[in-house]
Amino acid sequence: MGQEEIRRRNVGTLLRHVHLGGSVSRTALSERMSLNRSTIMALIAELTAAGLVREELPPGTGRAGRPSLVVRPEASRVYVLAFDVAVDRLVAARVALGGGIVDRREAVRPRAGADLERVVEVLARLGRGLHRAAPRDAICVGVGASYCGMIRPGDGMVRFGPDMGWVDQAFGAELGRRLEIGLPVRVGNEAHLGALAEQQRGAGVGLRNLIYLHGDVGVGGGIIVGGKLLDGESGYGCELGHMVVNPYDGRPCGCGSHGCLEAEVGERALLDAAGRPAELFGRDAVRTVVDDADRGDPAAQAALEHVGDWLGIGVANLCNLFNPGMVIFGGTLREMYPGAAAQVRARIAANVLPVARERVRLRVSALGDDATLVGAAELGFSDLLADPLGVLARTAS
Amino acid sequence: MGQEEIRRRNVGTLLRHVHLGGSVSRTALSERMSLNRSTIMALIAELTAAGLVREELPPGTGRAGRPSLVVRPEASRVYVLAFDVAVDRLVAARVALGGGIVDRREAVRPRAGADLERVVEVLARLGRGLHRAAPRDAICVGVGASYCGMIRPGDGMVRFGPDMGWVDQAFGAELGRRLEIGLPVRVGNEAHLGALAEQQRGAGVGLRNLIYLHGDVGVGGGIIVGGKLLDGESGYGCELGHMVVNPYDGRPCGCGSHGCLEAEVGERALLDAAGRPAELFGRDAVRTVVDDADRGDPAAQAALEHVGDWLGIGVANLCNLFNPGMVIFGGTLREMYPGAAAQVRARIAANVLPVARERVRLRVSALGDDATLVGAAELGFSDLLADPLGVLARTAS
Numbered sequence: 001m002g003q004e005e006i007r008r009r010n011v012g013t014l015l016r017h018v019h020l021g022g023s024v025s026r027t028a029l030s031e032r033m034s035l036n037r038s039t040i041m042a043l044i045a046e047l048t049a050a051g052l053v054r055e056e057l058p059p060g061t062g063r064a065g066r067p068s069l070v071v072r073p074e075a076s077r078v079y080v081l082a083f084d085v086a087v088d089r090l091v092a093a094r095v096a097l098g099g100g101i102v103d104r105r106e107a108v109r110p111r112a113g114a115d116l117e118r119v120v121e122v123l124a125r126l127g128r129g130l131h132r133a134a135p136r137d138a139i140c141v142g143v144g145a146s147y148c149g150m151i152r153p154g155d156g157m158v159r160f161g162p163d164m165g166w167v168d169q170a171f172g173a174e175l176g177r178r179l180e181i182g183l184p185v186r187v188g189n190e191a192h193l194g195a196l197a198e199q200q201r202g203a204g205v206g207l208r209n210l211i212y213l214h215g216d217v218g219v220g221g222g223i224i225v226g227g228k229l230l231d232g233e234s235g236y237g238c239e240l241g242h243m244v245v246n247p248y249d250g251r252p253c254g255c256g257s258h259g260c261l262e263a264e265v266g267e268r269a270l271l272d273a274a275g276r277p278a279e280l281f282g283r284d285a286v287r288t289v290v291d292d293a294d295r296g297d298p299a300a301q302a303a304l305e306h307v308g309d310w311l312g313i314g315v316a317n318l319c320n321l322f323n324p325g326m327v328i329f330g331g332t333l334r335e336m337y338p339g340a341a342a343q344v345r346a347r348i349a350a351n352v353l354p355v356a357r358e359r360v361r362l363r364v365s366a367l368g369d370d371a372t373l374v375g376a377a378e379l380g381f382s383d384l385l386a387d388p389l390g391v392l393a394r395t396a397s
Numbered sequence: 398m399g400q401e402e403i404r405r406r407n408v409g410t411l412l413r414h415v416h417l418g419g420s421v422s423r424t425a426l427s428e429r430m431s432l433n434r435s436t437i438m439a440l441i442a443e444l445t446a447a448g449l450v451r452e453e454l455p456p457g458t459g460r461a462g463r464p465s466l467v468v469r470p471e472a473s474r475v476y477v478l479a480f481d482v483a484v485d486r487l488v489a490a491r492v493a494l495g496g497g498i499v500d501r502r503e504a505v506r507p508r509a510g511a512d513l514e515r516v517v518e519v520l521a522r523l524g525r526g527l528h529r530a531a532p533r534d535a536i537c538v539g540v541g542a543s544y545c546g547m548i549r550p551g552d553g554m555v556r557f558g559p560d561m562g563w564v565d566q567a568f569g570a571e572l573g574r575r576l577e578i579g580l581p582v583r584v585g586n587e588a589h590l591g592a593l594a595e596q597q598r599g600a601g602v603g604l605r606n607l608i609y610l611h612g613d614v615g616v617g618g619g620i621i622v623g624g625k626l627l628d629g630e631s632g633y634g635c636e637l638g639h640m641v642v643n644p645y646d647g648r649p650c651g652c653g654s655h656g657c658l659e660a661e662v663g664e665r666a667l668l669d670a671a672g673r674p675a676e677l678f679g680r681d682a683v684r685t686v687v688d689d690a691d692r693g694d695p696a697a698q699a700a701l702e703h704v705g706d707w708l709g710i711g712v713a714n715l716c717n718l719f720n721p722g723m724v725i726f727g728g729t730l731r732e733m734y735p736g737a738a739a740q741v742r743a744r745i746a747a748n749v750l751p752v753a754r755e756r757v758r759l760r761v762s763a764l765g766d767d768a769t770l771v772g773a774a775e776l777g778f779s780d781l782l783a784d785p786l787g788v789l790a791r792t793a794s
Binding site: 150159160207208209221223225226228230231232233234235236237238239240242243244245246247248249255256257260313316317320321322323324325350351352353354355356358359360 | 547556557604605606618620622623625627628629630631632633634635636637639640641642643644646652653654657710713714715717718719720721722747748749750751752753755756757
């Protein structure tokens with residue numbers, strides 16, 4: 001690796017620490033990056049000159065002693081656009097360097113007739129609106145999108161979008177074209193991005209091995225192994241929702257198989273178990289079952305326990321396979337989990353080898369409904385953090 | 398990273414290419430390592446002076462033109478001791494730099510009364526015999542052992558050895574003490590080592606994502622994700638044998654649960670399905686069922702198909718989770734697989750999402766019964782390959 005490449009990486013790493021840490025002292029940066037103080041100061045000077053960070057006194061100082069300056073991201077000047085295409089809604093946000101969501105807009109996602117054209121049109125309108133509303137001197141450095149389907153790495157092609165039956169739709173390219181801001185759109189699967197978001201800013205900060213389960217109509221997964229998202233041979237790993245847990249008596253699954261984890265613990269499984277009418281669906285219907293269970297409704301409690309047992313089988317299998325430090329429940333599973341936790345814990349105790357369960361913690365998503373959006377924003381920042389000065393030069397030109 | 402560290406890594410990387418490649422030209426080394434010819438020649442000179450490699454004319458040359466020299470490992474001078482503690486046998490081997498098994502000894506593993514002391518005594522006797530039989534000028538640079546249980550990373554403690562009921566037995570330390578050759582014993586789980594061996598020298602050479610299933614009494618797994626063995630938070634991942642596939646009607650498993658993959662496809666499941674008496678067990682009994690099926694025995698064929706369907710469910714789940722480039726069947730599964738392949742392929746077709754199965758190949762182990770032993774030898778070489786000159790200096794002193 002040449003000097004120039006090392007310098008570029010160091011600039012990116014420092015910006016990442018500031019972006020994720022919010023406010024970091026020179027001393028902390030020096031320790032975390034194992035670089036001496038003068039090298040750190042030179043890197044900070046470069047990023048300051050580029051308008052990406054600034055140094056200031058930490059809040060609450062100004063009294064005795066000489067307080068150390070802290071480095072903060074230039075949040076008001078640098079941002080990305082982030083999009084979240086969920087099964088039931090379309091969200092767009094302007095997210096500042098440092099991770100703050102500074103502006104957001106939502107639209108209901110139509111259940112029917114939502115072809116690529118229509119979805120992209122709505123998203124692009126929201127995105128252009130956010131872009132126009134940004135301060136004049138602010139720079140958009142990237143665009144990230146979360147999609148509830150299987151995404152081809154590299155070009156944002158939706159290989160399979162089960163909710164709308166999309167197959168090989170050029171979502172990323174189309175959204176980029178319609179946004180008309182001259183930036184490529186990075187696209188990721190919603191559960192993958194949720195996992196990364198929880199690891200970077202949520203319940204799993206600092207963990208190198210975690211599993212994120214995202215519930216909506218189905219159940220998606222993002223699995224982080226040794227600090228990296230598991231992608232597999234072509235980017236389509238982590239499909240824990242299609243792990244068959246109930247092969248001979250299983251409910252039919254949208255994938256064509258039956259007894260998949262998502263068929264047993266997804267939205268429909270819970271609503272059916274609770275005896276809710278078939279025309280009810282969506283987040284609100286799930287919340288109603290959870291609320292009823294909290295109020296003591298035995299049918300709703302039994303439904304959560306029934307689904308919780310299947311969820312426990314799935315989570316136990318994942319613990320045996322991945323020996324994770326944490327399992328995080330997101331999406332609608334975040335709301336279902338507390339009423340199903342006893343079943344999940346019992347299955348882990350019964351099915352996971354003792355040494356593999358010693359260190360696992362079970363948590364609900366700390367980012368809640370924003371986990372996928374936050375993940376999309378981080379994807380949008382990824383080019384900048386890989387090469388801050390290069391991206392800035394390209395964006396400004 | 399300092400100059401000295403870069404140099405040490407380059408020396409190790411070059412030796413690894415020669416060790417795994419057998420015979421590599423300077424040009425190929427230069428290309429694979431992205432280093433110029435003079436740097437490569439300096440590295441070769443260092444390794445040659447240390448007696449780890451030599452340069453020679455490739456075989457069959459000596460005619461027209463100026464043939465390029467090839468670099469070969471000093472196989473007759475440098476070796477490791479490798480041990481394989483399987484459920485039914487104890488194997489020890491002297492394995493030369495370059496990977497050739499130059500001497501091997503076996504003992505039957507007693508089924509009862511095999512406490513740590515007894516097993517280590519037999520292994521140490523085999524190992525000392527191999528060491529004594531080595532040429533006088535040969536150097537032992539490491540010791541590796543494969544064990545059929547869960548191993549604590551770092552110190553070779555057997556956390557759980559299901560076949561003998563071992564819990565927290567200091568296997569690596571004890572074997573090191575009894576060998577009396579002044580080297581630590583690196584210990585790994587047999588299926589983990591089988592996976593690495595298949596990736597380095599077997600069916601999966603060059604693949605970055607593969608799954609190795611190892612059948613004996615149970616079913617172990619080694620899963621390589623992004624080029625690295627999945628270890629998880631504390632080193633106990635990959636336990637695919639305890640993935641529950643048959644939660645409500647499952648056979649009891651040695652782990653205390655039931656319906657685990659290993660309960661449905663392990664040795665006992667096959668023998669029971671084939672109607673073999675309960676007193677039969679082991680590799681030979683499995684081979685008899687496979688042979689009978691090959692000869693057209695309908696009961697044996699049906700048994701393989703029955704087990705194959707469960708195996709298919711397990712493999713399909715793994716494909717959805719890991720999107721592997723290859724699934725490799727080793728141990729007794731190597732023999733069972735051909736008679737069960739149709740069921741496995743049918744389950745993959747039915748249960749794995751199309752994009753996740755596009756690139757998966759199914760193979761039997763290329764290293765056969767030696768996969769775990771070869772993996773143990775590679776573990777033994779790992780210190781040398783990380784720092785060749787340092788290890789040699791320490792070993793010689």
